[in-house]
Amino acid sequence: xxGHKQPVGKRIWKYRxxxxxxxxxxxxxxxxxxIPTLATVLLAFKNFDPMAGIWASSFNGIENFTxxxxxxxxxxxxxxxxx
Numbered sequence: 402x403x404g405h406k407q408p409v410g411k412r413i414w415k416y417r418x419x420x421x422x423x424x425x426x427x428x429x430x431x432x433x434x435x436i437p438t439l440a441t442v443l444l445a446f447k448n449f450d451p452m453a454g455i456w457a458s459s460f461n462g463i464e465n466f467t468x469x470x471x472x473x474x475x476x477x478x479x480x481x482x483x484x
Contacts, residue, residue, distance in 0.1 A: 446460060446463070447459065
């Protein structure tokens with residue numbers, strides 16, 4: 402037997418102080434975890450120039466990844482490990 406469910410807006414208003422209590426934790430989580438993760442993904446596809454900054458650095462697509470994998474395949478370490 403299900404009880405009467407309140408609309409979402411009423412439940413949010415009823416527990417508004419709990420949500421306000423959670424806001425600083427949500428802000429810290431977003432600021433210190435999600436933003437750096439997105440910046441790292443962005444930098445992976447850029448030719449980063451520290452003097453220009455993240456936004457002014459040129460976009461080079463997957464060239465960084467092709468360089469890393471081509472160096473890994475051609476290096477002696479990879480040949481020794483794969484044999």
